[in-house]
Amino acid sequence: MFQRCVRWSLLAGAGVLLSGCSLIRSPVLDPQGPVALDERNLLLVSLAIMMIVAIPAIGLTLFFAWRYRSGANRPDYDPEWSRAPALEAAIFLVPAAIIVVLGTLVWVYTHRLDPYKELAAGREPFQVQAVALDWKWLFLYPELGTASVNELSFPADRPVSIEITSDTVMNALMIPALGGQIYAMAGMRTKLNLLANEPGTFDGRNTMYSGDGFPDQHFQAHALTDSEFEAWKAKVKASANALDARAYVALHEKSSANPVSYYSSFEPGLFDLILRKYAPITGPYESKAAEIICRGAA
Template identity: 50%
Template structure:
């Protein structure tokens, strides 16, 4: 049975708040990088602007219901009332002004937070190639020639340039505390540029439903100091495993709750081959180069 104190108004409010927030860790409102911080500011600004309409409407509904209740004999009864220039001016002018302000904010933020725009920094960025699989994330570090499954690492205060695709259905790459989700699609490359100011481990998720294992399609993003990052790179290289086309085909088999895996070496151009095998194209120098790297012949239209 439900405890009697939960049936009181205050108890019901607390119960509802608990139910709504029980699955939310408020990661978006606790950003750890410049992109996430800008998005938090935009989210709060847009919410406050919209509340300028919502809150007065709620207050007026309650006030009017109270003032014009049947038992209030002092309320003026005007059955023929139909129009007020003052009310019309308010209900049209205020929303229009809010829309103008929101339009300006949206235009500016759409350019400032463009996921394809590299972040300004004096430090050399880290490039990570991302491949969405069922139901796991594959990360390739082309400069270090290593790869990982469901785990990435990068130095703090260093831009990270993500190149993203999918070897299955459409998915969505998202690290909430760093900002900006972006889609991963087969045969296409999308880009995302992020940066972490604070060392720590941040949860990465799939933000687009992709089947039975979707809810467990998560990864850990470690923002580290330079020395710790170099030690992590060395640990991955020491794994001894190799990621080639055959191993990628094994990874592509749908699995759930896939554990973290390291690959100390990677076949060159594997990310490019994953994209181009979905594209209808004639043989070209680039295609032959990828075919040689994969140890197979690419046919036109493959």
């Protein structure tokens, strides 16, 4: 029986160690941009501060369980608690100091990691507009006049400024290796600013449960070199698909595991038209495209 317990304990320990190896390779702990790096550092610093309490508490629990175990043949421990100023000071001041330090970190990093604040990188941000659909992501590139579904591409040496909304239920956009998780809500505009340190491909997804197709609602984010980005632009421009108002209404239909697709052009002001869809109607539509998108008439 004892050998069986030891065997299972060793297997459990090996499982914990192996899971730790996969955790080390996780994008959250392997940041590829300054935002994700700050978030990783904040996580580790907060963990270290909290261990000031956790490690002594765990160690003392094990020590007391051993010291006062049955059969230890020790006399009863009956201390005098009416006068223990040092102990009382430790009990109250140490947690208070930890709370002050953690509160200061939260204040500093909340302003430092404001997702709406543009990153200082010496170049103008590359503008992207992201729309959450069922169950896919639409990315519009105002600077290029093109669009893509379930693929986000941008220059590696430029900050990326993403405007985000939803044309369905609440979603949340996150690229863990680059940092940030920002909600996408119908009729609302949120923002996220990111930067990749070097070229690479990163996983992105919706982190808010949104129905049947949620497990497949992910995309690839490509930080490209100048030559790679020029080739990608040419490929998208060569697409025969155009995302006008009627094509958008068709794209809006629910679909799971939607393949990557490109559009060489999109309806002017499409992002604002999607936002307009959730505003009160106070008069006639300003354009036929607005009427088609708002009414969903393909």
